[in-house]
Amino acid sequence: MIHYLSQTVSDNPAQVKLLKEVSETIEQWHVKVTEPVIQLRTEIGDAHTMNDMAQLIGEARGKAYFDKFRGQLALFIERENTLMTTRQAQAKTSSDIEELRQLTQWVEHTYNVIAKAQAILRCRGRYGNRHERLLTCW
Numbered sequence: 001m002i003h004y005l006s007q008t009v010s011d012n013p014a015q016v017k018l019l020k021e022v023s024e025t026i027e028q029w030h031v032k033v034t035e036p037v038i039q040l041r042t043e044i045g046d047a048h049t050m051n052d053m054a055q056l057i058g059e060a061r062g063k064a065y066f067d068k069f070r071g072q073l074a075l076f077i078e079r080e081n082t083l084m085t086t087r088q089a090q091a092k093t094s095s096d097i098e099e100l101r102q103l104t105q106w107v108e109h110t111y112n113v114i115a116k117a118q119a120i121l122r123c124r125g126r127y128g129n130r131h132e133r134l135l136t137c138w
Contacts (some may be wrong), residue, residue, distance in 0.1 A: 001119070001123075002022055002023050003023075005116055005117060005120075006019045006020070008112075008113055008116070009080075009113060011030060012083075016074060018075060018076050018079075019076065022052055022072045022073060022076070024063055025068050025069045025072060026065075028065060029062060030064035030068070032065075032093055033062040034062075036058050058061055070121065073120060073121055077114055077117050077118065080113050080114045081114065083110050084107055084110040084111060087107045090103055091103040091107065093103065
C-alpha cells in the first residue's frame with residue numbers, strides 16, 4: 001500500500017520522500033525487531049531461555065519504530081489535508097468551469113490519498129498476528 005501511495009502522489013516529491021522514509025522505518029522494524037524475536041523463539045530450546053525472550057520483548061524496541069511510523073504517516077496526512085484545504089479554497093473563489101473541474105478532481109484525489117493513508121494506520125489483515133498484518137499492508 002505504501003508503494004501504491006507513492007505512485008499516487010508521485011507529483012509531490014516531498015510526500016514521495018516521506019513515504020520512502022515510512023517504508024524504511026517498517027523495514028528497520030522488521031530487521032531489527034521482528035526477525036531477532038523470531039530467531040530467538042526458534043533458539044529457545046537450545047541456549048536461550050524464556051527470560052531472554054522476556055528481556056528482549058521488555059526492551060519495547062518495536063514501540064519506538066511504531067511511534068516513528070505513526071508520526072511519519074500523521075505528517076503525510078497533515079500535508080495532504082493542507083493540500084485539500086487549499087484546493088477547496090481555490091474552488092470556492094474560481095469562476096472558471098475548467099479550473100473548477102480540475103480542482104474538484106484534485107480534491108477527490110487528495111481525499112482518496114488521505115483515506116488510503118488512514119487505512120494503513122488502521123491496517124487489518126487476515127492474519128492473527130499484528131506483525132504479519134502490518135507486513136501485508138506494504
